[in-house]
Amino acid sequence: MKLPRRTILQLAAGAAALPALSRIAWAQSYPTRPVRIIVGFPAGTSSDITARLIGQWLSERLGQQFIVEDRPGAGTNIAADSVVHASPDGYSLLWVTQTNAINATVYSTLNFNFIRDIQPVASILRVAAVIMVHPSLPAKTVPEFIAYAKANPGKINMSSPGIGSVNHIAGELFKMMAGVDLVHVPYRGSQFPDLLSGQVQVTFNPLPSSLEFIRAGKLRALAVTTASRQAVLPDIPTVGEFVPGYEATAWFGIGAPKNTPAEIVDKLNREINAGLADPQLKARLVDLGGETFAGSPEDFAKFIAAETEKWAKVVKFAGIKPE
Numbered sequence: 001m002k003l004p005r006r007t008i009l010q011l012a013a014g015a016a017a018l019p020a021l022s023r024i025a026w027a028q029s030y031p032t033r034p035v036r037i038i039v040g041f042p043a044g045t046s047s048d049i050t051a052r053l054i055g056q057w058l059s060e061r062l063g064q065q066f067i068v069e070d071r072p073g074a075g076t077n078i079a080a081d082s083v084v085h086a087s088p089d090g091y092s093l094l095w096v097t098q099t100n101a102i103n104a105t106v107y108s109t110l111n112f113n114f115i116r117d118i119q120p121v122a123s124i125l126r127v128a129a130v131i132m133v134h135p136s137l138p139a140k141t142v143p144e145f146i147a148y149a150k151a152n153p154g155k156i157n158m159s160s161p162g163i164g165s166v167n168h169i170a171g172e173l174f175k176m177m178a179g180v181d182l183v184h185v186p187y188r189g190s191q192f193p194d195l196l197s198g199q200v201q202v203t204f205n206p207l208p209s210s211l212e213f214i215r216a217g218k219l220r221a222l223a224v225t226t227a228s229r230q231a232v233l234p235d236i237p238t239v240g241e242f243v244p245g246y247e248a249t250a251w252f253g254i255g256a257p258k259n260t261p262a263e264i265v266d267k268l269n270r271e272i273n274a275g276l277a278d279p280q281l282k283a284r285l286v287d288l289g290g291e292t293f294a295g296s297p298e299d300f301a302k303f304i305a306a307e308t309e310k311w312a313k314v315v316k317f318a319g320i321k322p323e
Contacts, residue, residue, distance in 0.1 A: 030090055034067055034091075035058070035067070035092075036066075036093065037054070037066055037067065038069050038071055038094050038095065039068055039069065039079060040077070040099065041161055045190075045209050046205075047252060048068065049288065050125055050252055050285070050290070051095045053284060055067065055068050057275040058271055058275075072189070075099065075103055075107070075165070076103065076164075076165075080100060080103075080114060081111070081112060084112040085112075088119075088258065088260040090256060090265075093256055094254070095254065096120070097166070097250065097251065098250055098251050098307055099162075100118075101304055101307040101311060102169055102311045102315060104312070106163060106164045118255040118256070118258065119256045119259075120300035121253070121256050121269055121300070122253055122272040122294075122300060123251070123252075123253040123299065123300040124252045125291065126249050126291045127208060127252070127289060127290045128206070128207050128226040128230050128289055129166055129205055129224070130223070130289075131145070131223050132203055132205055132210055132213065132214065132220065132222070133201055134220075137201050137220075139222070140220065141242075150180055154183055155183075156183065157199070157200040157201055158183060158202050159194065159202070160185070160187065160203065161187055162186050162187065164315075164320065164322075167203055167205055168184060168204075168320070169311060169314060171202075171203075172184075173248055173314050174243070176317060177245070178243050191203060204248070206250045206289070207224070207230065207233075207289025207290070208288035210289075211232065211233075223242070224238055225239055225246070225249065227240060227247050232286075232287060233289070251293065253293075253300055254272065256268075269296065276293075276294040277294070
């Protein structure tokens with residue numbers, strides 16, 4: 001039996017549509033098993049704390065566990081590399097931070113290109129950092145700290161969770177603008193044991209993992225790094241009040257391997273944005289010292305590109321190199 005031409009064309013169009021329909025159905029059922037969120041920082045850091053809040057929200061909304069897996073090391077590049085080379089099926093996600101944007105300039109020999117190889121999914125939070133010093137340091141204000149540092153060049157140790165971290169880059173920007181000499185001490189694990197014991201004296205640390213130490217009086221807050229004061233520390237001034245023009249913020253988001261289906265990216269973006277609009281979750285994030293930062297995957301991609309360009313200038317000026 002010879003089929004009419006119109007029938008043949010209709011059958012061909014239907015067959016061509018099957019892969020797209022299958023992909024959409026797959027995305028609608030996603031996730032069908034646990035999802036890993038890979039974080040490039042140790043447990044207890046601001047990234048770890050915030051990622052667990054987002055993971056809990058997604059678990060409740062999507063009916064599968066979103067498991068936070070901390071993989072610190074190599075300035076977060078171990079975590080990024082593992083997701084870059086993971087299957088693009090939505091089951092391995094990356095906790096994206098400003099460090100990934102900074103590393104694009106710090107490291108010249110990476111076997112991946114972050115902007116090319118990671119699909120931005122959703123921006124989540126912008127976070128102030130805070131200059132914290134050990135109580136043994138006599139400085140109680142930013143001007144006193146600058147004066148003390150100038151009187152003791154090369155004698156103050158500045159800790160960070162790694163080269164290119166927001167702690168490091170915010171400290172280098174401060175050194176550049178305040179004209180002081182601080183010795184950077186990067187840590188592969190937690191910086192806090194040595195900071196609390198006084199072996200290192202200062203850090204520029206994101207607020208979520210700083211508040212408990214400040215409130216307990218174990219570390220002294222001198223200033224926040226944002227352009228305006230923070231509601232959780234209303235009496236703490238900004239660095240910019242003493243060093244005009246200074247501003248540095250941490251930021252967090254979610255990324256996926258390139259070629260992750262758009263339907264899955266959009267689904268995750270939609271659910272994360274719903275969380276950022278939820279009064280209860282938003283209040284918890286703000287209480288950590290953050291400002292919610294919702295947008296589309298395209299918005300997040302543009303933001304990452306702009307941050308990469310911005311911090312490249314500081315990296316080059318400070319001559320930051322990997323270990």
